[in-house]
Amino acid sequence: MDGIRWISGRPFPRLGLLYATVTNFFCAYFTTYQLQRTPDTHRGRVMSVANICGAGGAAIAPFAAGAAFDWCGRPATLLACSTLLGLIALSPVLGPVMRRPPEAPAVEEVGDGTGPVPQPAR
Known part of the structure; x- marks a missing residue:
């Protein structure tokens, strides 16, 4: 209970917990x-590559930030990191793939197998 009382009195840890929760939902x-769009025969490979990229970025980021801090100093490193995060945040807004995601494939049969599902008019 002491930990909950400590967090409730400080806004920064509360925001951190909120952002961590939201990030998990987006993930x-x-x-x-990704699993819906990937064929069954390729799911293992696609998930492996996605996990390697995510884990590799998590491992490399502290090293890169520390090296940039040593070479460039605090203001330049913070500005570069802020710019990079801003570009990452803008990429879904500006990228055509995220603005117009592909449609999910239509289901061919009704769950009980009585016949085809009517296709919506296009």
């Missing part, structure tokens, strides 16, 4: 979308 959404 689950994108992983589900």
Whole structure:
């Protein structure tokens, strides 16, 4: 209970917990979308590559930030990191793939197998 009281009195840890929770929900959404779009024969490979890229970035980021801090100093490193995060945040807004995601494939049969599902008019 002491930890909960400590967090409740400080805004920064509360925001950190909120952002961590929201990030996990987005991660689950994108992983589900990725699994829906990937054929069964390629799922293992696609998920392996995605996990390697994510884990590699998590391992390299502290090293790169520390090296940049040593070479360039605090203001330049913070400005570079802020710029990079801003570009990453803008990429879904400006990228055509995220603005117009591909449609999910239509289901061919009704769950009980009685016949085809009517296709929506296009």
